[in-house]
Amino acid sequence: xxxxxxxxxxxxxxxxxxxxxxxxxxxxxxxxxxxxxxxxxxxxxxxxxxxxxxxxxxxxxxxxxxxxxxxxxxxxxxxxxxxxxxxxxxxxxxxxxxxxxxxxxxxxxxxxxxxxxxxxxxxxxxxxxxxxxxxxxxxxxxxxxxxxxxxxxxxxxxxxxxxxxxxxxxxxxxxxxxxxxxxx
Amino acid sequence: xxxxxxxxxxxxxxxxxxxxxxxxxxxxxxxxxxxxxxxxxxxxxxxxxxxxxxxxxxxxxxxxxxxxxxxxxxxxxxxxxxxxxxxxxxxxxxxxxxxxxxxxxxxxxxxxxxxxxxxxxxxxxxxxxxxxxxxxxxxxxxxxxxxxxxxxxxxxxxxxxxxxxxxxxxxxxxxxxxxxxxxxxxxxxxxxxxxxxxxxxxxxxxxxxxxxxxxxxxxxxxxxxxxxxxxxxxxxxxxxxxxxxxxxxxxxxxxxxxxxxxxxxxxxxxxxxxxxxxxxxxxxxxxxxxxxxxxxxxxxxxxxxxxxxxxxxxxxxxxxxxxxxxxxxxxxxxxxxxxxxxxxxxxxxxxxxxxxxxxxxxxxxxxxxxxxxxxxxxxxxxxxxxxxxxxxxxxxxxxxxxxxxxxxxxxxxxxxxxxxxxxxxxxxxxxxxxxxxxxxxxxxxxxxxxxxxxxxxxxxxxxxxxxxxxxxxxxxxxxxxxxxxxxxxxxxxxxxxxxxxxxxxxxxxxxxxxxxxxxxxxxxxxxxxxxxxxxxxxxxxxxxxxxxxxxxxxxxxxxxxxxxxxxxxxxxxxxxxxxxxxxxxxxxxxxxxxxxxxxxxxxxxxxxxxxxxxxxxxxxxxxxxxxxxxxxx
Numbered sequence: 001x002x003x004x005x006x007x008x009x010x011x012x013x014x015x016x017x018x019x020x021x022x023x024x025x026x027x028x029x030x031x032x033x034x035x036x037x038x039x040x041x042x043x044x045x046x047x048x049x050x051x052x053x054x055x056x057x058x059x060x061x062x063x064x065x066x067x068x069x070x071x072x073x074x075x076x077x078x079x080x081x082x083x084x085x086x087x088x089x090x091x092x093x094x095x096x097x098x099x100x101x102x103x104x105x106x107x108x109x110x111x112x113x114x115x116x117x118x119x120x121x122x123x124x125x126x127x128x129x130x131x132x133x134x135x136x137x138x139x140x141x142x143x144x145x146x147x148x149x150x151x152x153x154x155x156x157x158x159x160x161x162x163x164x165x166x167x168x169x170x171x172x173x174x175x176x177x178x179x180x181x182x183x184x
Numbered sequence: 185x186x187x188x189x190x191x192x193x194x195x196x197x198x199x200x201x202x203x204x205x206x207x208x209x210x211x212x213x214x215x216x217x218x219x220x221x222x223x224x225x226x227x228x229x230x231x232x233x234x235x236x237x238x239x240x241x242x243x244x245x246x247x248x249x250x251x252x253x254x255x256x257x258x259x260x261x262x263x264x265x266x267x268x269x270x271x272x273x274x275x276x277x278x279x280x281x282x283x284x285x286x287x288x289x290x291x292x293x294x295x296x297x298x299x300x301x302x303x304x305x306x307x308x309x310x311x312x313x314x315x316x317x318x319x320x321x322x323x324x325x326x327x328x329x330x331x332x333x334x335x336x337x338x339x340x341x342x343x344x345x346x347x348x349x350x351x352x353x354x355x356x357x358x359x360x361x362x363x364x365x366x367x368x369x370x371x372x373x374x375x376x377x378x379x380x381x382x383x384x385x386x387x388x389x390x391x392x393x394x395x396x397x398x399x400x401x402x403x404x405x406x407x408x409x410x411x412x413x414x415x416x417x418x419x420x421x422x423x424x425x426x427x428x429x430x431x432x433x434x435x436x437x438x439x440x441x442x443x444x445x446x447x448x449x450x451x452x453x454x455x456x457x458x459x460x461x462x463x464x465x466x467x468x469x470x471x472x473x474x475x476x477x478x479x480x481x482x483x484x485x486x487x488x489x490x491x492x493x494x495x496x497x498x499x500x501x502x503x504x505x506x507x508x509x510x511x512x513x514x515x516x517x518x519x520x521x522x523x524x525x526x527x528x529x530x531x532x533x534x535x536x537x538x539x540x541x542x543x544x545x546x547x548x549x550x551x552x553x554x555x556x557x558x559x560x561x562x563x564x565x566x567x568x569x570x571x572x573x574x575x576x577x578x579x580x581x582x583x584x585x586x587x588x589x590x591x592x593x594x595x596x597x598x599x600x601x602x603x604x605x606x607x608x609x610x611x612x613x614x615x616x617x618x619x620x621x622x623x624x625x626x627x628x629x630x631x632x633x634x635x636x637x638x639x640x641x642x643x644x645x646x647x648x649x650x651x652x653x654x655x656x657x658x659x660x661x662x663x664x665x666x667x668x669x670x671x672x673x674x675x676x677x678x679x680x681x682x683x684x685x686x687x688x689x690x691x692x693x694x695x696x697x698x699x700x701x702x703x704x705x706x707x708x709x710x711x712x713x714x715x716x717x718x719x720x721x722x723x724x725x726x727x728x729x730x731x732x733x734x735x736x737x738x739x740x741x742x743x744x745x746x747x748x749x750x751x752x753x754x755x756x757x758x759x760x761x762x763x764x765x766x767x768x769x770x771x772x773x774x775x776x777x778x779x780x781x782x783x784x785x786x787x788x789x790x791x792x793x794x795x796x797x798x799x800x801x802x803x804x805x806x807x808x809x810x811x812x813x814x815x816x817x
Binding site: 142146147148149150151152153154155156157158159161162163164165166170171172173174 | 221222223224226227234237238239241242243244245246248249250252253259260263264265269272273274
């Protein structure tokens with residue numbers, strides 16, 4: 001019994017496979033723990049039944065009281081039709097390398113700016129790479145006085161420049177409130 | 185498969201040639217703010233103080249980031265850059281070498297830690313090691329440059345404890361700027377029991393560099409006579425000083441002699457010795473000579489041009505500082521506010537100077553270069569010479585000369601004087617063109633400048649532009665600084681008759697001005713109503729036909745304890761008559777009697793004659809007349 005408990009906890013800490021919801025994963029884990037105790041030291045990919053549903057970057061229609069910006073309202077198949085790209089670099093062209101590194105840098109920059117300009121971001125960041133320069137285009141609300149915004153801008157530009165060893169510039173636009181496209 | 189390429193190779197003169205070519209195609213954009221700010225209406229500074237505040241906050245953000253980078257360098261060590269960029273790596277400000285040795289001393293000197301370096305040197309001597317001459321000279325340079333105290337970092341300034349002779353730094357509340365205040369170095373003085381002198385005397389052998397360092401340090405921190413003593417010492421030891429030491433001595437010469445002729449004799453003596461020793465003078469030498477000549481009283485005018493001639497004979501190109509000193513020598517008396525000789529300017533030196541330097545490109549070679557443009561523009565203003573001012577301004581537009589204007593406040597003075605001159609001399613079309621060009625991208629005018637602009641509008645009969653100017657005044661934050669601008673604007677609008685559309689716009693503007701007075705929000709400074717302002721406001725509103733609002737203003741007189749003028753009451757009576765409103769007329773007379781105006785009787789008479797009055801109104805009028813008669817008696 002004790003060994004079973006140990007292996008249960010061990011498996012629960014492992015990465016969850018498959019794309020289904022959380023409840024299904026728990027059942028899968030429980031199922032796995034029973035079968036795997038019989039077969040020691042074997043790992044297999046577990047899959048569940050297919051659920052034909054897209055749910056990436058979509059906001060489902062609700063009661064009608066949730067304000068939603070243009071960016072959020074359009075699902076990803078509208079990119080290049082009604083939406084642009086949030087991250088612009090050339091590593092996805094033919095025979096160019098470094099796409100994964102650029103993506104990781106982008107994620108870091110987005111989280112960094114979300115935290116530094118706390119509660120001020122009105123929309124997703126747009127990150128552009130021109131030459132060796134990183135241009136971060138941000139849309140902020142006017143909740144703090146302008147000189148405080150300048151302090152944060154100077155701080156972010158310098159810190160990111162030293163971090164990524166390249167010039168980082170911010171192009172900031174401010175807006176009174178978040179611009180609502182529709183209510184879902 | 186390889187492709188053979190027969191590409192032609194393009195050579196560029198330098199790396200920046202392409203960028204410079206591109207930038208030469210673009211002019212300055214007069215509608216944009218300074219490039220250091222973000223291009224957004226909320227983030228654009230509207231007044232001079234906002235300009236300063238925003239740039240300082242941005243700078244302090246950068247300093248905060250530098251502090252974090254230098255405090256936690258392990259996060260910033262990964263090197264993505266190919267080739268390596270040393271300026272984007274964290275710097276270590278703490279010395280790494282801990283034991284007492286020459287390398288440690290070298291490192292401390294490099295990190296500019298004055299006190300620790302002196303400590304280390306003493307410990308080295310005590311341990312018996314012989315410190316090399318070059319290293320000791322470096323140490324002397326460091327001590328003499330910083331005046332035997334550690335250089336002040338922005339966030340580390342504590343008030344100095346008073347030791348004998350040390351200057352107490354004023355413990356002003358330190359903001360996050362991190363700027364090195366220039367005034368700090370000027371407050372330091374050369375102490376008597378100085379580390380530099382002590383180490384100097386301890387040195388087994390000294391060479392010219394040691395003497396030079398000490399002389400320059402003494403002159404920089406005010407021990408002038410000591411510097412000359414040291415120089416005689418040097419001469420006795422048959423050592424030749426270098427050009428920097430001579431520059432320092434020439435700068436110190438006016439301080440150690442009293443009479444003008446003696447001062448000049450000493451400077452000439454120094455120059456002769458330089459010549460004898462074969463030390464070649466530089467631009468800085470001549471500029472220092474000129475600067476010291478300015479302290480020699482009336483000799484300066486005669487000798488300044490000779491010095492310029494010597495410079496040219498030696499083939500040294502003069503910088504803007506040279507021309508600045510020459511201008512001061514000639515125009516100093518004329519520009520000082522105390523003399524009456526403003527009209528006695530008999531020299532046209534500035535004209536000939538502009539002939540010589542028009543079209544030349546200058547570099548920043550001397551810290552005094554930045555004073556030239558301001559001084560020249562000042563002279564043009566007192567000479568009231570617009571053509572000359574335009575020539576000075578065109579010199580500013582040649583090449584990179586705009587960089588020699590100095591910091592933003594100096595720029596503000598320059599453009600302020602230029603704009604004042606233009607307002608005085610040019611017609612309104614040109615004035616407005618300059619206004620649109622300069623404001624607010626290049627300078628933020630103060631209330632004096634706006635008054636000049638209003639006067640120019642008045643002189644050229646373009647009073648219809650006043651509402652726009654008032655909008656600018658409000659945006660610049662000048663409306664509540666002093667009541668003068670608001671009063672001037674109201675007076676100008678109320679003075680004459682205008683066409684109906686203009687009256688309409690004036691009425692709107694008058695209401696906007698009214699909002700500036702009275703009680704605003706808590707944080708805004710507000711002005712008190714004055715009698716003339718209220719009178720003018722009422723006149724403007726009446727002229728535009730807005731009688732209701734004009735009557736509201738009449739009520740404000742009583743509320744703010746101000747007395748309306750008789751002319752105003754006459755106008756109100758006229759408007760009441762045109763509206764055939766006898767009630768208003770009677771109220772008017774009663775109001776005038778409550779203010780005990782001498783015109784009450786006349787007004788009452790007029791009302792009786794011109795209006796059809798009911799019985800009560802006639803009785804009220806008679807009461808009023810009675811009281812006014814009794815007052816007169």
